[in-house]
Amino acid sequence: MAQQLNLLDPRFARQTLRGSARHALWAMAGALLLGWAASQGLQWATAQAQAAAVEGDTAMAPLRAQLMAQSASTPGSAAAELLQLKALEAGQRRIRAALEAGVAGHREGHADYLVALARQASDRLWITGFALSEDGNAIDLEGRMTDASALTPYLRRLDAEPRFKGRPFAQLSLRAVDPPGGALPYTEFALRSVTGATAPATNAGAQPAQLATTVAANGKGATP
CATH class of the missing domain: 1.10.287 (Helix Hairpins)
Structure with a gap:
């Protein structure tokens, strides 16, 4: 028996992904x-x-x-x-x-850091927040990724950038997000560098690649 196909059905409409990498x-x-x-x-x-x-x-x-x-x-x-x-x-x-x-202010500002972040951008991982202390020693990074395994190579590439080289991240947190409406799920991450004696004893001095390995091992879980 012949059947008619309604091409105007909303189910066949192109789905728009909110919060995309673009x-x-x-x-x-x-x-x-x-x-x-x-x-x-x-x-x-x-x-x-x-x-x-x-x-x-x-x-x-x-x-x-x-x-x-x-x-x-x-x-x-x-x-x-x-x-x-x-x-x-x-x-x-x-x-x-x-x-x-340069004590009166960090002359170089955020430009060099933002250039490095943009240079290492990926279609599976993107940065949503960046903060730099006045003395330039403490860095906070926040972002999202559609694949948890993308964080490991991203941090390794970022560590090769002159502005991020030798700056270990001492705190890492992950949170899986499943947005409503059929949008693509993603994982939020936050990396924070803590300098000197303020760094936690459990994570102080951890290299970016080591933290990224922890992310890959835990998938979409959360680490304190």
Whole structure:
């Protein structure tokens, strides 16, 4: 018996996967642009501060000469002003030293880290969150993956990047997500580096590849 097939049936419609890797790549590109803009702004502010310090030092040169000339005739007041001038100079030297050493702010910002993350992007794994401490020592990574086995090679590739090399992740957590509506299931992961004495004794110093091996062994489970 002949049967008619309804091609307009919703069951035959193309299914759209929410939270796909393509959307994540677009989000990474936007984050990269924002990070680059923030880095440029920070570099400009640092250059302005350095120029202001140089201008202040130049403007103080005539005052320094005047105070030195007056010290012979009025030793009491001139000596006090000279001490104030020396204290001001010492403060400016500390500011210049902080700017040159990068203590006043992490000059490079997040741009280099975001470039490294984008360079190692995968269609099975993408980053949804990134945080960097002010001193650049602590890193937090959050992401999703459609295959738990993708985390092992991803962390190995990431460890080869100059910005991530030698930065062990001390904390790892996993959470399996099964979204409603027939969307593709995925696993959320979070990696956190803890420096110095703050690192947990059980996980301190663990290399990224070792943590990734734990992920592959546990599948979609969760590790503290």
